[in-house]
Amino acid sequence: MNVFGVDIGGSGIKGAPVDLARGEVTAERFKVLTPHPATPDAVADGVAEVVRHFGGVRGPVGATFPGVVVGGTTRTAANVDKGWIGMDAAGLLGERLGAPVTLLNDADAAGLAEMSFGAGRGRKGTVVVLTFGTGIGSAVFTGGRLVPNTELGHLELKGHDAETRASSRAKEDGGLTWARWARRVQKYLAHVEMLFSPELFVIGGGVSRKADKFLPLIEGISAEIVPAALENNAGIVGAAMAASAAGAVPAAAA
Incomplete structure (x- = not known):
């Protein structure tokens, strides 16, 4: 149905x-x-x-x-x-x-879909799904179960809400190159990794269609990082x- x-x-x-x-x-x-x-x-x-x-x-x-x-x-x-x-x-x-x-x-919602049908399917450890768009949304899973309403886009980064520096809108509004924006995303992921130690980051939102332009530029993160399979x-x-x-x-x- x-x-x-x-x-x-x-x-x-x-x-x-x-x-x-x-x-x-x-x-x-x-x-x-x-x-x-x-x-x-x-x-x-x-x-x-x-x-x-x-x-x-x-x-x-x-x-x-x-x-x-x-x-x-x-x-x-x-x-x-x-x-x-x-x-x-x-x-x-x-x-x-x-x-x-x-x-x-x-x-x-995006996380539920990715865990059932996409990049997180079959993963039982801690998985963090992040959606980069107007802001940064987050979905945290452990043992395949969702911890709802985590709102990790509002973690502090450089004295500001992380999404004001590392969202897709921040890239567009600031005219950032992919490389410069990737450095901001890298710092954000490092902060989230320090808090949750996930085995997998799934990167979603509209920008996931262009994952090849920035994911290879991200370094120093222990967790596996993959684009969302269902994209937007x-x-x-x-x-x-x-x-x-x-x-x-x-x-x-x-």
Whole structure:
């Protein structure tokens, strides 16, 4: 059975139906720009536009959010409007779409997909999935189990939130070369490695499509470093998986 997944990011909102058995989107994803300001109502309109592109939905929807999500409520809003803080976001999106919505952190969703279908599949040690985009998202797994809402993009690096120096947006805004940006990413990975000692880093987000331009430049990290296999579709796939795991999809159908 296919379940619809939506990935809400600081710069774009994208979605597609997902084949839960294969961990793949079944149609080319559709994307709209994240509105600015990214208020709850404006973002909900964007999500509805993505869903309408596919003729609407007739079942559950999984959705991601770029911040801490607990029980469908958004607790932080680093790269979207502060009106999200304390919002019953799953309820808002569900009302707008007319379908049950399961909401989770965007990097957690990407991590779930990578651990089940991608670069982390079969790994039982500590795995850290990092998504580089408007910010830096993180998903930490140990023994194949997720530790949710780690938000390691907000670790301090050179006196600042790490994502303000090492995210993809920081590269673009600063006009950094791949080599210079790779040095910043290297320092960030070294800090995360010191804290968690993972056996594997999975590097995701849109920049994962260009992993060959910066991953070979990163040195001095003990953990294996690989690009995300699902690239920028990981969040969509993970969102759909979360909707299934929440019980919104009958087990036999999923």
